[in-house]
Amino acid sequence: MPAPAVMTEEKLTRIGPRMNRRIGLHLLASILFVSAAMPGLGVASADEPVTLSIAIKDQKFEPAELHAPAGKQIAIRVKNLGAIVSEFESSALHVEKIVPAGGEVVVYVRPQQPGRYNFFDDFHHDTQGFLVVP
Numbered sequence: 001m002p003a004p005a006v007m008t009e010e011k012l013t014r015i016g017p018r019m020n021r022r023i024g025l026h027l028l029a030s031i032l033f034v035s036a037a038m039p040g041l042g043v044a045s046a047d048e049p050v051t052l053s054i055a056i057k058d059q060k061f062e063p064a065e066l067h068a069p070a071g072k073q074i075a076i077r078v079k080n081l082g083a084i085v086s087e088f089e090s091s092a093l094h095v096e097k098i099v100p101a102g103g104e105v106v107v108y109v110r111p112q113q114p115g116r117y118n119f120f121d122d123f124h125h126d127t128q129g130f131l132v133v134p
């Protein structure tokens, strides 16, 4: 079940004003993306998503590489084991989602072509990983 995308005012205040504005922008982008994706969500489909799991720990992805088949919907469960907020993001896969400290979110992607799709923590750019589609 996807975690609620809405952060409380209290949480945002605790993170601090600079981060607060950053998160606000990213949250807006995420909401717009979700709205655009909505029409597809209600459609029943035999196309079961492939679920993959990844954790963010000590500012690293574990594992740093995920493997997935091409052309299938992929649900990536992202667990943040760190003490600070992260944002799972991939320009190549067109996703970004806030992952609260200690929290877990699910992002859905559908890579159509074989490749090495980069993803990263947009709040800590040293935290890099790849979705490998053979």
Ligand SMILES: [Cu+2]
Pocket (backbone or CB within 6 Å): 026, 087, 089, 096, 122
């Ligand atoms: Cu971002």
